[in-house]
Amino acid sequence: MKLRLKTFAAALVTAGLSASVSAAAEETIKVGMMSPNTGPFAVIGEDVRNGFQLYVDEIGGMAAGAKLEVIFEDTQAKPDVGLTKIKKLVESDGVNFVGGIVSSSVAYALRDYMVEKNVPLVVSVASADGLTQQLAAPNIFRTNSSGSQASHPFGKWLFEQGYKRVVMIAPGYAMGFEQTGGIARTFTEAGGEVIQSLYPPLGTADYAPFLTSLKIDEADAVVAVFAGSEAIKFVKQFEEYGLKGTIPLVGTSLLTDDLILGQQGDSALGIVTASHYSSALDTPGNAAFVKAYREKYDRSPTLYSEGSYVTAKAIHMAIEALGGDLSDPAKVNEALAAVSFDSPRGPFKFDGYNSPVHDIYAFEVKRKDGELVNEPIERFEAVSQFYTWSPEDYMAMKPYRDIANDWAK
């Protein structure tokens, strides 16, 4: 009985999918886009889809004379679901590229499968260092900074700005560990000192107990790394508890990214952060990008949408370079790895490990024409994920996620 039911269910599954299985025409190049459409990360997923769609529309949905078909799938920000969805894209839809991916845990879960299938995976948001370091593979790419990429020049720069002692606070998982770790390493190597590190867990409703435990009396600055709703809460509570104005708040750009800056309001003014993109960047490509994005989606682009836009552009450039012939996977990977172009964030190319080499900026939150913006105040040219180290030396060091509690003296 049970087995017959199973057969029946299987038949249902097949029926539901047969339509998509058969549609593999020659002149169509398919790209799968994976992003969370539901749950707390849905808003980032939306930016990812928008950025990608904007670029595809700009090139009229064509690449090297072939029609570019984009298939969007919801990862639900769950690794298990992500794996099933990417199997659908690869095995059932037969996509030539996969882009997107917001959560690092999803990226890690897909990585082995994609390496086995040798279909290019261009990660747009997920920042886990390991993906393009210890786990680097010819077909795994990323277009946004790796977790600690922007932190490295920033940590040294902070020391140069006169900060000698800092306290660090970040969410207690890989993202927080990598982004603060990068700052801590170059900051302490320059001679600075981390006197305290706190890692509130994911889903902390109230930062008050942590904020009031920070040893601000002994520190010159607070280094904070949060994202999304946590960043809003943290920045607002930082002001409520009277810390704003008494001690500088610095961090990585998720803390005040363009998505949440409006919600943070004036409490974010003066915060200094580092990353490779803000909509206020003054590069040749950015003005047009921001204008087009605003016209189409009625809001400012973010580093999520820009990362996804760059993903689309990198894929497009690779297809053009191959003249539309995607038959040899090795050549496709090589073509992707070799792309180099001007993007909204400035010059873009991959390093030998398929992670971007691009300019990193320090931004300060300012009010400009009535709107809050992340205004660039310093530029660090052509920074790779390995900063000034050689890849071998760098990867010989322990990953940041394993040494989070070792920084504070």
Place this chain on the structure above:
Amino acid sequence: MSAQAVDVDNVVMQFGGLRAVDGVSLRVGVGERRVLLGPNGAGKTTLFNMIGGQLQPTSGAVRLFGQDVSRQNPYRRAHDGLARTFQITSLFPDMTVGENLHLAVRALSASRFGMIRPASQYPRIAERVADVLAEWRFPAGADTLVSNLSYGDQRKLELAMAVANRPRILLLDEPTSGLSATETESVVGLIKGLPEDVTVIVVEHDMDVAFAVADLFTILHNGRLVTTGTAAEVQANEDIQRIYFGEGE
């Protein structure tokens, strides 16, 4: 000195501010038939629950065949030879008559933890169930769901399950409540037909039934034991007349 089958020694049961049983002592010899009498709220069912293990006394002791079982779980007492019925029919409503009896018969068998062989393939248990069925005769048949059984048959099954394992002590909580005259008569016959060495304690409201099944009667009132005596003594005692027959109506 020969141990009593049931020896209740000065037990107290306290529920918050209420003392449901207040220092009752009761000794019932092996093979004796005893009826507990008393108005509603006298503490009869509470006393039963302490003997059966459903409740543990606040103070005092309960001994079965000389062994202190005051803190023992009901299932341990069942293995010591105690069986009971409940005032409100307590069966397995979504199982058949046969399955109910299976559960009852198997309760004391070593196979009750068996996990591999189907429950239906234990010949000795099936045989015993068949015997009980033959003895008690359920007209609706062994495959009837208990929830579809008539009330009378449910009471009968309640009793059959209690005696299926040939207990040494049997507690019957109002076995004839809600039964018709003929049904009551057959239950009385069944109780009287139990082997002589079985100790039986019955809570009963129906005086005719009480006098038919027992020799000695214990009267409870407001959680206390009033007296124990023969039918004649009980009928003659004025206090009892007042407590039991006078005020209730």
Place this chain on the structure above:
Amino acid sequence: MAFYTIQILNGLSLAMLLFLIASGLSVIFGLMRIINLAHGSFYLLGGYFGLSVLNQTGNFWLAILVAAAIVAAIGMVLQRVLLERVHGNELGQVLMSFGVLLVISDLALWFWGGLPQTLDRPDFLDGALRFAGLFFPKYRVALIVCGFAVALAIWLIIERTRIGAVIRAGVDDAEMVRAIGFDIKMVFLLVFGAGAALAGAAGVLGGAMLGIYPGADFEVVLQAFAVVVIGGLGSLRGAFVGSLLIGFSDTIGKALLPEFAMFTIFVPMVAMLVIRPEGLFGRA
């Protein structure tokens, strides 16, 4: 010393927010035996409706009123149309209310977007109080006062009014209330609505303190459940004491043992269930 003063105030403010949510949850359970996971959705919806009103009118108090009213109405419909049908089936209630939670959170995401939002508080509550060299946000002080006031008001209603007497009787024995001639279903409906309204108002108040965002519903309902379990299901006094305990254990636990922050809610909850399953003030 200053450190502990601040942490105690932090704990109090979180406790009062929790109490607004947990009191309704607890009384609803005591009266109707409903395990309502969608109580977190009331909080979420309250926050979002409050936000919409605030964006239209700029009036914080109106936002609280309107949010509470709308959420109460939604709650009553939910109770009548759905939850009452699974009365007596605990698992059924849990799963049905989980379904409601999913639907409401998804529709809220659709309607209000996934961007975390904050509610602007009234100007006079912005900023911080300074005393003895300490800094404490005015808004949290107001929240603490408000929490105590609401607790007192609920206590007065339940202990001193006729409807309160009916509710108390209903918690003891719903059948009896029916027998006396009260329309117990109406009492259920009103209490459910009131509990939903409190949670809705808490959404506005909490939204101005912690922000409102997808996922807040589930965070809040888990904490509220911890409160109710520790205090004792069905006990108002328990909800109050439980809120204080969870508020303090959560804040002070996080301040002292940040590395165990993920355990500050559930470990006390399990410990209480094991040691005293009926909670501090519940009945067995």
Place this chain on the structure above:
Amino acid sequence: MREISQMKPSLVAGALAVAAFAAAAALGGLLSSYSTGLLIDCLIFSVLALGLNLLLGQTGLPSLGHAAYFGVGAYTAGLVMLHVSDSFWWGAAAAIATSMAVGAAYGLLALRTSGVYFLIITLALGQITFAIAFSWRSLTGGDDGLRGIGRPDLGLPGLNVDTTAGYYLLALTAAAAALLLMRLIVRSPFGEALRGIHQNSDRMAALGYNVWLYKFLAFVISAGFAGWAGVIFVYYKGFISPEAVGIVVSAEVTLMVIVGGAGTLIGPFLGAFLVVFMSHVVSGYTDRWLTVLGLLYICVMLFAPKGIVTLVGDAWRARRSA
């Protein structure tokens, strides 16, 4: 003569079951690898639901934290693969044993409560397990989870589980084995006693059954099935992360059991297929699939609180008797 007529139906049923298994096995070769992969997902959750059903359906203990044992099994099998041995049998044995040990520890705590408190304590224990998986980075990899877990070595020549079709055979066999074992358990005196406890635990105690011990054993066995599901899961996915341990999975499995029909053997399979199918296929068509899933929860509780299998069974009987 009587014996032959008694044996006949079971022979027919056996033959049908073998034929059905063969048909299901053949399906793996016919379907696309993606569809086969979805079937593997369905089978994994079927086994998990089957295990929960022993508690929920048979014994009447509503556990809301079953993802914990699933996760413990998956993490253990994953760790064995990464650090000890690539043998399927070692991994599976360690995983099931660990799941059952955790089930025993949690069972000791949870069985101090009953009814709604049981529901809440299992939920809380599940969340604690999630927090451990998330925080114990050196063992579990924290939020990134464990990855790089390869396909196991079964030591059976001729079965290549590196392919989806091959793994499907393994998953199908694993599910069939779980079903057969569960069938034995529920039909055994032990299973009968669990049903008795579900319907009337006071009477069971009065009859002489150690009710607590039965519940405890059911809890532990149920955790073992969950661990087995975790084994099949982790070797298939190649990774495990805290999400698999969380409340959402626990609630979904409970839903599967109820949708299909608690207390039946086919119910958990039907429920698992339906829910997995829903969340993967419907989400391909609409972003509002969570609403659809939520409505499924609501509708099942409203219209088929005893599950589809029971609903269909009742309707069938009603038609026959009409």
